[in-house]
Amino acid sequence: MIKNKPNVILMLVDDLGVGDVSCFNTEGKIKTSHLDRLAESGMRFGNSHATSSLCTPSRYSLLTGRYNWRSRLKSVVLHGDSETLIEKNRTTLPQLFKSQGYHTAAVGKWHLGMDWHYKKHIDYQAYGIDPADYPEAEVVPDKQYGRLGNFDNDYPTHLIEGIDIDFTKKIKYGPNQYGFDYFFGTPASLDQPPFVYIENDTVTEIPTKVTGTAPLDRMGASQQQKWQLGVIADNYKHQECPKVMQQKVIEIIEQQAEKEEPFFLYYPCHLVHGPIVPEEEFQGKSGLGPYGDFVLQLDHYVGEISQTLKEKNLDEHTIFIFTSDNGASGVADFPSLLAQGHNPSGIYRGKKMDIWEGGHTEPTIISYPGHVKANSFSHQLVSHSDIFATFAEMFGVVYEDETAEDSVSLLPLLKGDRQEIREDIVVSCANGGLALRTHEWKLNLVKNGGGSLGRNAEQSFGPFELFKIDEDIEEKNNVIEEYPEVVDELMIRLEKYIKEGRSTTGQKQKNARNNPTGQWEAISWIPDYPEYIKTLTD
Structure with a gap:
């Protein structure tokens, strides 16, 4: 063990609401005892945000330190049969760890x-x-x-997703090329085809059948235990998939415990994304229905990881980061849960896909015994994009201007400094709309939350809501008419972040073009929008 370079586990769970974790929501009806213990051993972040209220974009930012809307994906998410999104010349988080002598592994849902x-x-x-x-x-x-x-989501793909892939051939570019020495997982979410396991660059079993539903309701609970239409391998079982991934994670930890080199393990867990299909041993445990049971299954997985680290004497030499990729999904069945006194979004308005706080506020915990104060809490504004700069500073790495353009180090907070590290964050929602959030204000530049999708959904962009977020965290009182000078100041600041290609100091960078048309409606409120989008590159 290289003592000055700790092991790092980054567990990014799927569609877990901040209100689903009991140490973040004392009024909730789910007791997540293992997550509570993890929080007791480290720091909880009470103002932690994903860069997007959707899966793919938030993952992009986590692994690059760059706001997702700067990429070619301006809205929604990738399909499982899509080509790579992260630019191939961009430095990623696993590449940073590899440069420092780490063994890097990723297990779970890729979705990039x-x-x-x-x-x-x-x-x-x-x-x-x-x-x-x-x-x-x-x-x-x-x-x-x-x-x-x-x-561009205005253009269709195959109804049967994955049907045009040649699974007999190796993947040309994927997690391995982005810096992971080892990968085991699935192309996308638990409900997204192709339903296959992949080890490194090879599918472990060729799919031979078609399964699923099209279209799939991802807004509500009407198809809570169903999945998207696509190809599937004979031995792939949706209910078993999360456990298969968990077993692989435990196996890697045990293997690495016998080695000298430190390890970075990225665990994008499939839970608690739909289909909501908890294992039999967890069914009925929550008393809230399948979703509550799924959350308890996830909490159990966290406990298994913590216990394995302890048994292998790695717990005091490992940084364990836990967070979620976005807010809870409508598939969780909000009406039923609310009727039972449980709100997956806690005190926040909105859910997955929305620009409101419930769409992107995350239950983030960082544990590093002996280094991060136990049972501590930070109120400071932080973003998933900050993970890159945090470890770069920890390693003493100075990176180029075209790397991690929107990343700010959390290291001062982890050392106990209570001063602000960020002035603001930018977040996006399902239809690509943006919001600028400071400690005092939040300006939403999209109408009605931006969570409605489809060709018939209303798509209106511009300054629609202003909340004094330090006093109105529930986003109930829109004061946009009362503070025009605040709106102007925030819009000027956001325009600057967009046009400079970064929100941190450094050389100006370019955002990617929205192919094939080049249109980027979410920023059409910029005064010289037609001229600006002509400057963008592929």
Whole structure:
């Protein structure tokens, strides 16, 4: 063990609301005892935010230290059969760790795209299906979503997701190339095809069947235990998938305990994303229904990791970071949970997909016994994008201007400094709308929360809501008409962050173009918008 370089476990869970963790919500009805103990051993962050209220974009920022809306993906998420999103010349968090002698591994949900080999012609017969039963699947669009640099959701993809992938060939570019020595996981969420396990660059079993529903309701609980239409391998079982990943995580920790080199383990856990299918031993444990049971299953997994670290004498030499990628999903069944006295969003307005606080406020815990004060709490404004700069400072690494443009080190806070490290953060929502949040104010530049999707959904961007967030954390009192000077100041600041390609000091950078049209409606409120978008590159 290299004592001055601790092991690091970064556990990013899926769709867990800040109100689902009992040490963040004493009024909640779910007792997460293992997470509470983890918090007692370290620091809770009460003002911690994902950069987006959706999965793919928040993961992009976590691994790059850059706001997600600067990438080619301006709204929504990737499909499991999409190509890679992170720029191939961009320095990533695992590459930072590798440069410091770490063994790097990722286990779980990737959801940042992979460069698959695609077939020119779809072989329906290989999946035992009649194309006549899937008429839309016959249409191969000229501008397919997730291919050839096109991440504009106005363009369709195949109805049966994953059907045009050649699974006999190795993935050309993926987690390994982004800096992970080892990868085991799935392409995307628990409900997103293709339903296969991948080890490094190879699918462990070729899919031969089609399963699922299209379209899938991801806004509510009407299809809580169903998944998207796509291809599936014979031995892939949705209910078993999270446990398969958990077992692999424990295995890696045990293996690395016998080695001298430190390890960085990124664990993007599938729980508690839909389908809500808890293991049998957790069914009925919460008394709140399947979602509460799923949260308890997740809490149990945290306990297993903590116990393994202790048994292997690694607990005092390991930084354990726990957080969620966005707010709780409507699939959790908010009406039922609220009727039972439990709010997955806690005191906050909104949920996954929304620009409101419930969409992006996260239950972040960092434990490092002997270094981070036990049972401590930080009120300071922090972002998922800050993880990169935190470890760069810890290692004494000075990185280039084109790296981690929106990352600020948390190290002063972890050392007990209570001073502000950030003036503000920028967050985005499902339709790509932005908000600028300071300690005092929050300006939402999207109408009605921005969580509605689809071609018929209203898409209006500009300054619609201003909240005095230090007094109105529930975002109940819109004071946009009362403080026009605040709105102007915040819009000027956000425009500066957009045009300079960064929110930290350094050389000006460029944001990516929205292919294929180049339009970026979420920032159409910028005075010289038509001229600005012409300056963007692919």
